[in-house]
Amino acid sequence: MATYICLTREGAEESDLRELADRITALGGTLETRSAGGRTLLITKADSAVVLEAELTRSAQVARIFDGDRPHPLAGREACPERTVVDIGGVRIGGGRPVLIAGPCSAENPDVLMEAAAAVKASGASMLRVGIFKPRTSPYSYQGLGRDGLSALRDARQEFGLPIVSEVMSVRDLDAVADSVDLMQVGARNMQNYSLLVEIGRTGRPVLLKRGMAATVADWLNAAEYLLAYGCRDVVLCERGIRTFERTTRFTLDLNAVPVVKELSHLPVIVDPSHGTGASRYVAPMSAAAIAAGADGLIVEVHPRPDEALSDGDQSLDFEQFHALSAHVGRIAGALDTGLAAAPESLMAGSLPTRNSRAHD
């Protein structure tokens, strides 16, 4: 039994697809449809790969055809002749120049965020990361500003012109987050929260997908496949450490995943050395190592006063440490004949990526 995954042309109507479904049924095959952003995803099966592919190729409704018998039809290396470059407000992730994303673990208050944004921009960050919904292990720990923090994100975005990365933890908050940030993050603990992946996928918006702490690379690419299958085009993978028996680091940052992902997928991959190690003193060497391994960027926790941070202070750099890290990884990038990506020249207010506008073109 051969399987092909297809994306229809934009604007294809259900009635247009009925004829195709009939023809595939006539071949003894099956066609299942799913809404995927502005398009429809088709899961087609038939006994003969040749006959099925011919039928799909002939259909005016079908825009792209992917081999469904590969492990990751849309996320796999063969799905895309060229590597995917994800453009976030002018910052190109996967475009050759490593991207430095930095900011506080949580926006405890707008002042901390503004202070950090100014400092990381001055030190070479081209995007700002900040948490307002925080997945905390204990229900009694500080849980982030929540929706009240979204306006602080928009303010920082406008004032410093840096695209914003922030985590979305619940479908309840999806629309609000999508309207305030440039790159939505799916955290490690939600990597296999499939209902969240489906709904985020349908927005067609770019996603930063962190690797689950028990996720094999195959699991991780399957999570990316969910996002792509439901309408995302722009997925950035992020290695952030896996669970092992070792105890000197909070997790084991798995840099092997960088060349492995480059081989198995066309998607860009960045590295989070802050959560991956859990200790600020290991962030600089592991950042340099990540860039040398070929990562497309770093996402680093920076706080004005790590000792006072309400979460993750142990793994946050202060401004001076981040400035040194930026120079250090810049030298490594230089040795690879490139340099760090620059911040966008002008990031328009209200210029958040349109939903689904460019999904799977």
Added chain:
Amino acid sequence: MATYICLTREGAEESDLRELADRITALGGTLETRSAGGRTLLITKADSAVVLEAELTRSAQVARIFDGDRPHPLAGREACPERTVVDIGGVRIGGGRPVLIAGPCSAENPDVLMEAAAAVKASGASMLRVGIFKPRTSPYSYQGLGRDGLSALRDARQEFGLPIVSEVMSVRDLDAVADSVDLMQVGARNMQNYSLLVEIGRTGRPVLLKRGMAATVADWLNAAEYLLAYGCRDVVLCERGIRTFERTTRFTLDLNAVPVVKELSHLPVIVDPSHGTGASRYVAPMSAAAIAAGADGLIVEVHPRPDEALSDGDQSLDFEQFHALSAHVGRIAGALDTGLAAAPESLMAGSLPTRNSRAHD
């Protein structure tokens, strides 16, 4: 700084709590409130444990006080003088007699469900498990019947009088699932989906909480703590295998967790040998081992024709194998001076646990 977690008396109003908040503030402490089912959860802190505890004890609004400096204030062993027994339609989990829960991985169609329900009941199961929302690794795999399957659950429940366990994957489906099943399951992949835990907690309904595949026992009890802190009282823990380097089994079923959980928590713990091993031929020995280790029950995948199952066929028992397993674990339970829990004598239609009616009494 001392921390106490408190549950207010039912019906306590915000105005009633304001005075308490003022008194704690006057002590230099803090009081934070969260809605927890029909009550309010208070997170109180002050420099002096003695003074703070005295203030809380004196308050008419405070029903119960827990030591917030323990790792798991509500889920930990010290929170409850006696072990929690979770009563699901008359089936008591944690009450001394191991409970046998069985059924198909997914209700592919109502007939399979009815066929399986009849067989597992005849062989000694006292509850029926069945998936209608399926967290599948690939977006192209069969995803379950979804909401369309809920009526099949209700039909099976009524016809066979067995309480139903089924997974809820999204807050979108929470109300619908809560109205159709007796025991809502949080799957391994959602164990740290905190926004789901919070909303389920608020229903006050019983929950089967599977251990995440990278979750330490401490992480798992923290997830239970979320449920308890937001209004659940009845949490059943379920060990289902962790990720290790070993490859002969799909996961490594960690039976050590059974005595560990018994030591650290008052909550009952059952074992899923089907997902834990991923192979039907290992289910019987690991079931026997789980009961011998002290587990309060088993949840086992059973399918009329495992070869034809749309998901997890490799790990499903057929009816004959399940019948043998039931007899086998019954003998083990007998050696422990007990026996398997019986199915409920009469399970009323519409007798689903009332939401929050008995949360934290």
Added chain:
Amino acid sequence: MATYICLTREGAEESDLRELADRITALGGTLETRSAGGRTLLITKADSAVVLEAELTRSAQVARIFDGDRPHPLAGREACPERTVVDIGGVRIGGGRPVLIAGPCSAENPDVLMEAAAAVKASGASMLRVGIFKPRTSPYSYQGLGRDGLSALRDARQEFGLPIVSEVMSVRDLDAVADSVDLMQVGARNMQNYSLLVEIGRTGRPVLLKRGMAATVADWLNAAEYLLAYGCRDVVLCERGIRTFERTTRFTLDLNAVPVVKELSHLPVIVDPSHGTGASRYVAPMSAAAIAAGADGLIVEVHPRPDEALSDGDQSLDFEQFHALSAHVGRIAGALDTGLAAAPESLMAGSLPTRNSRAHD
């Protein structure tokens, strides 16, 4: 290219084998010989499995032929039509009745050993375990009595008539240990110490092979294969916990390995819940679980006064706890229609297994 592993008849001389080697060379194949106790092991390869097998079958020098293309030619399930039963001084491991092996982690002095031997025998142990060479993580920790302890082992053996299990850590001590104990143990840390395996194998003496803490079941069976390929016939496997991310137990005792090994190998398998959990309070439930899972025995640390033990006191049972454990696992064995193996009626002084006498008959 087909591979067959052969054992020659006892007494086959090199000259006898030369002709066979010539014939295999004439077929375009190869023959490599290795000393394996009283016999010779042949590793033969040729293009045609049929032709090679015919040649080997015809040879009067070849006693047994094993398929070298199977993962574990000698240790694998197919190598032996019946399960191997290892007879240690009359105690049959793998013979249906679980064997209880117990004793102190280390023989700190002869009195402790004698005291423990008397107690564990009275409570139902049929073999005595005791360490005199101790693999300690720190070079400054107590390292065991060493060779000075061997006479204590012999004294205890004679006085109580229990066969002795003790670890051998170095080829330097191999002869001395072989002359004093009934069952030599290879510890987890030496499971892939191949030069030790080879030399132990050549003695032809029974071996208790503990699983390495990072060893897959396949690795473990390969270590057994070394012992068998060099002359052992009697290998008892012992699960003792693997390294995982979980921290409430010192290791994760992997009981799944019991049914897995039963499926993949003909060798008996026992379980060490003391090292596997690292905590005496988990030893009883995990012992019961091991027997329920089908283990052929248990090896348990017992000390007169665990608080005073020079090593592993945290995981040692006192006499009363061991007595209760023995009764408890006896009941579990009873539920499986069997009972614990009895101690040997009379264990002759000097009746240690002869070296190689029965290797591969």
Added chain:
Amino acid sequence: MATYICLTREGAEESDLRELADRITALGGTLETRSAGGRTLLITKADSAVVLEAELTRSAQVARIFDGDRPHPLAGREACPERTVVDIGGVRIGGGRPVLIAGPCSAENPDVLMEAAAAVKASGASMLRVGIFKPRTSPYSYQGLGRDGLSALRDARQEFGLPIVSEVMSVRDLDAVADSVDLMQVGARNMQNYSLLVEIGRTGRPVLLKRGMAATVADWLNAAEYLLAYGCRDVVLCERGIRTFERTTRFTLDLNAVPVVKELSHLPVIVDPSHGTGASRYVAPMSAAAIAAGADGLIVEVHPRPDEALSDGDQSLDFEQFHALSAHVGRIAGALDTGLAAAPESLMAGSLPTRNSRAHD
């Protein structure tokens, strides 16, 4: 109870130490002695740290005193005011310039070795690695040339002037290997083979200590502690991958260990990306990453024709790939303001490190 570990002055006699032992006994303390190369190691304990330290400081027999209550008295960071630089025939490991060690997994025949030695030297390697004793998972796999290969090592050493690294697997071969190689390797599978560590330690010769695949960093430093406590001074640590659940790489190369070891120990640390990943295509990026993380060198498998290698062909680079790797990591080292270590200008025949000559001076 305070513990101090001491090294005596060279030439201290047992009689000299008796007086010290008497004085410590008079304090109510204990003194245990162990032979440690040309010196004696003292393990001293007493109730009062101050009194004990004063006694030891006063003794003319005591050359150095280490705090025995630290996790790794000799291997830990505090034991040595400056980082240890290990000089192997003029190549300084840990001296600032990363050292490139390369060669074939096994010297299948002298020609392969000579061919590889010429090529890796031409491409910038400063030391030659080659296996003649091979720890193979299967007893039927190629086991290396064994002792017959030692002369080939000496020939290559003399012809190319590169110091040799090779594994010693058994105490039986220890003297022979010590007389033929510059840096003896303890393999991952023998990292906790304590009797081997003790005997190697007593030679006082430099050791490359690979991390066990289940070894925490603490376990690894304890193994180094064994070597140091028995007479080695020059231990080079080598990260080579740990066992995790991930399956795209053979092991998970744990580069986090590089900065962790730099923090916890004064010993140099190098990285083996060949065994760590198990795939030649990941060796270059992980080599660059290792250097960027701060590793003191690399040990890389190189073979003239990897497809024909009798072991580890999948992970071996060919000459062209190694040449590119050398240039690549050279650029990374350049970005860190250093460069690769050069091969020794002249390596005298017979200039193998004298045993114990400089142990603990």
